[in-house]
Amino acid sequence: MARYIAQRLIAMAITLFLIISISFFIIHSMPGSIVDDPMLPEDVKLAIEDKYHLNDPMPIQYGYFLKDFLSFEFGTSIKVQPRVPVFDIIKAKLPVTLQVNIFSLILTIPIGIILGIIAALKKNTMADHIISIMVIFFISVPSFVFAALLQYFIAFKLGWAPIMLSPEATLTWTKFKSMILPILALSFGGIATITRYMRSELCEALNSEYMLLAKTKGLSQVQATVRHAIRNSFIPLANIIIPMFFGILGGAMVIENIFGIPGLGQLSVNSINALDHPLTIATLFFYSLIGLVTILVVDLSYGIIDPRIRIGGRK
Amino acid sequence: MDEMKNMKLSKEDFEFVQLDHDIKDEKFQGEAIGFFKDAMLRFRKNKASLGAAWVIAIIIFMAIFGPSMNEYTYRQQHVEWALLPPRVKGLEKIGMFDGTKVMEIKKESMEGKYQGAVVKIIDEYDKEYNGVKVPMVKAKINMYKVKGADDVYFWLGTDSIGRDMWTRLWRGSRVSLAIGIFAVLINMIIGVVYGSISGYYGGWVDMIMQRIIEVIGGIPSLVLIILFVMYLGSGIVPFILAMVLTGWIGMSRMIRAQFYKYKGQEYVLASRTMGAKDKTLIFRHILPNAIGPIITQATLAVPGAIFTESFLSYLGLGIGAPEPSIGVLLAEGQKALLEYPHLTLFPAIIISLLMLSFNLFGNGLRDAFDPTLRGQE
Numbered sequence: 296m297a298r299y300i301a302q303r304l305i306a307m308a309i310t311l312f313l314i315i316s317i318s319f320f321i322i323h324s325m326p327g328s329i330v331d332d333p334m335l336p337e338d339v340k341l342a343i344e345d346k347y348h349l350n351d352p353m354p355i356q357y358g359y360f361l362k363d364f365l366s367f368e369f370g371t372s373i374k375v376q377p378r379v380p381v382f383d384i385i386k387a388k389l390p391v392t393l394q395v396n397i398f399s400l401i402l403t404i405p406i407g408i409i410l411g412i413i414a415a416l417k418k419n420t421m422a423d424h425i426i427s428i429m430v431i432f433f434i435s436v437p438s439f440v441f442a443a444l445l446q447y448f449i450a451f452k453l454g455w456a457p458i459m460l461s462p463e464a465t466l467t468w469t470k471f472k473s474m475i476l477p478i479l480a481l482s483f484g485g486i487a488t489i490t491r492y493m494r495s496e497l498c499e500a501l502n503s504e505y506m507l508l509a510k511t512k513g514l515s516q517v518q519a520t521v522r523h524a525i526r527n528s529f530i531p532l533a534n535i536i537i538p539m540f541f542g543i544l545g546g547a548m549v550i551e552n553i554f555g556i557p558g559l560g561q562l563s564v565n566s567i568n569a570l571d572h573p574l575t576i577a578t579l580f581f582y583s584l585i586g587l588v589t590i591l592v593v594d595l596s597y598g599i600i601d602p603r604i605r606i607g608g609r610k
Numbered sequence: 611m612d613e614m615k616n617m618k619l620s621k622e623d624f625e626f627v628q629l630d631h632d633i634k635d636e637k638f639q640g641e642a643i644g645f646f647k648d649a650m651l652r653f654r655k656n657k658a659s660l661g662a663a664w665v666i667a668i669i670i671f672m673a674i675f676g677p678s679m680n681e682y683t684y685r686q687q688h689v690e691w692a693l694l695p696p697r698v699k700g701l702e703k704i705g706m707f708d709g710t711k712v713m714e715i716k717k718e719s720m721e722g723k724y725q726g727a728v729v730k731i732i733d734e735y736d737k738e739y740n741g742v743k744v745p746m747v748k749a750k751i752n753m754y755k756v757k758g759a760d761d762v763y764f765w766l767g768t769d770s771i772g773r774d775m776w777t778r779l780w781r782g783s784r785v786s787l788a789i790g791i792f793a794v795l796i797n798m799i800i801g802v803v804y805g806s807i808s809g810y811y812g813g814w815v816d817m818i819m820q821r822i823i824e825v826i827g828g829i830p831s832l833v834l835i836i837l838f839v840m841y842l843g844s845g846i847v848p849f850i851l852a853m854v855l856t857g858w859i860g861m862s863r864m865i866r867a868q869f870y871k872y873k874g875q876e877y878v879l880a881s882r883t884m885g886a887k888d889k890t891l892i893f894r895h896i897l898p899n900a901i902g903p904i905i906t907q908a909t910l911a912v913p914g915a916i917f918t919e920s921f922l923s924y925l926g927l928g929i930g931a932p933e934p935s936i937g938v939l940l941a942e943g944q945k946a947l948l949e950y951p952h953l954t955l956f957p958a959i960i961i962s963l964l965m966l967s968f969n970l971f972g973n974g975l976r977d978a979f980d981p982t983l984r985g986q987e
């Protein structure tokens with residue numbers, strides 16, 4: 296196991312390095328200059344660009360970049376928040392994105408699982424059909440359409456919740472109230488995904504032979520379902536819940552945009568728009584790291600959740 | 611035993627059953643049903659998917675012919691007629707799409723600015739303004755009369771610079787559909803070729819090709835797409851190319867899995883023994899097995915591409931003005947959502963319908979091509 300994890304970590308580091316290098320070249324070959332004030336004299340502009348080595352040839356810039364990167368020095372933001380270390384900016388933006396998304400998950404997972412169990416137990420009845428229609432509807436309609444509908448009807452017409460996120464820094468009751476709509480808009484898709492998955496897994500489990508065995512041994516249908524079928528169908532569910540859990544760190548850019556949430560999604564768009572290279576690379580690095588860690592955790596969790604699955608080459 | 615021995619058989623005891631006519635297999639009753647015909651039969655039974663196919667057909671029809679159904683073009687501006695609500699001849703008499711808007715106005719302006727345009731007074735009240743009570747009226751007002759456009763009909767209203775929303779909506783659907791369909795077609799071609807090579811040859815070729823996929827797939831695709839669109843500038847072609855960057859990976863993985871499933875089977879071995887070349891084995895013997903999953907996966911990928919396009923438009927990376935797309939219209943509407951909901955409503959309906967029908971259509975196709983998958987989502 297330890298050997299397998301070590302191998303995976305090395306492979307991950309190589310992938311991460313390649314990703315960062317590719318992003319470096321894409322980002323630095325983008326046209327435009329960070330100095331966009333036309334009133335600034337030419338020599339000042341050159342001096343600013345020189346300070347960040349932007350006028351050196353690409354390989355030399357890459358050399359500087361690698362030197363900093365290997366010593367985990369990501370530098371400071373050039374434009375979005377000048378002279379602030381990039382990871383401090385990310386740290387500052389992270390909490391609000393995390394809050395919205397964790398609340399959304401708290402709502403999504405139990406509702407999704409419960410609806411999935413209902414649909415599977417009442418397979419091919421009215422309840423199942425209604426849930427299926429709901430699932431296909433929630434999966435298809437984009438989250439930003441839900442966001443617009445909620446904003447117009449719930450917030451504007453009925454006035455039940457604020458239209459925009461309240462700007463308070465700490466999590467207060469008013470802030471939570473203004474978060475309800477973005478949380479809802481983010482949750483619908485996730486609920487539908489989990490419901491759909493749970494239903495198909497549980498349907499399969501209910502028809503399996505161990506259920507028959509459990510019942511012949513004298514368990515009632517309810518006991519057999521709760522103790523065997525549902526527990527077994529939770530295993531594959533980990534495959535989608537773990538990525539969801541890490542995916543929340545990426546944030547939902549459009550939802551953040553619509554409700555004016557100053558989170559990570561907005562930050563990455565702003566940094567690309569402003570040609571703020573160190574910040575862009577840092578956000579990219581952050582996203583890639585999360586993506587790769589997710590894959591690793593999912594792979595490792597197979598073995599932990601379900602001991603029947605063995606990882607690595609050896610038996 | 612003895613009896614048998616004594617039995618004598620003469621030539622006359624035998625007769626020919628059939629000497630005059632040759633033996634034939636019984637003829638098939640009815641016609642042979644091929645793979646696609648079989649799938650069509652199953653598909654037709656699925657009412658939801660059939661309905662979805664019709665919705666897609668109607669939207670495609672409207673995307674092609676809708677913009678030329680009235681006299682306005684998608685870029686023609688009528689600044690004096692900006693932000694008009696929807697108004698349709700005929701429907702206006704029954705109170706729908708009648709070009710009216712509920713507004714709260716000062717009572718005195720009923721005689722001035724809004725003279726003759728008030729259709730119905732809903733409520734009257736007083737409002738405190740700097741300590742003075744101002745009589746206010748909540749009334750239904752015919753915006754077309756107010757803006758001096760009595761005989762003009764904008765079926766879905768106009769946007770903030772007076773462009774006809776009907777024309778822009780269908781032209782936008784055309785652009786979004788084109789981006790979705792072309793992106794998926796290119797993804798399909800790249801995915802099939804890449805997956806076939808990787809799956810068929812296996813070994814170190816496969817190893818290297820899969821590591822490449824791992825690196826490309828490891829970069830968060832949305833960030834990659836954003837970077838790419840900013841680098842190339844906005845437009846339909848950069849959008850399609852940006853979606854191709856990582857979009858083909860899913861298709862290639864599926865094709866590779868198909869090759870691993872079939873390349874070891876006896877019929878492939880038999881064909882190879884008889885001297886079939888790699889090309890024949892790949893394209894004639896193994897790939898056709900994957901035709902059903904390919905079509906299904908491609909159909910299910912179209913709404914994803916349309917979604918990504920709208921998503922980018924929301925972030926302000928939409929295709930350049932004045933060309934509309936559903937995403938651009940939604941993003942424009944979002945800015946004036948609370949005042950003029952009709953600008954958001956219609957594009958939202960179209961994109962929801964498109965996503966819903968492509969998903970239902972794709973699910974129907976999957977069940978039709980492979981009935982064993984039915985019920986699994």
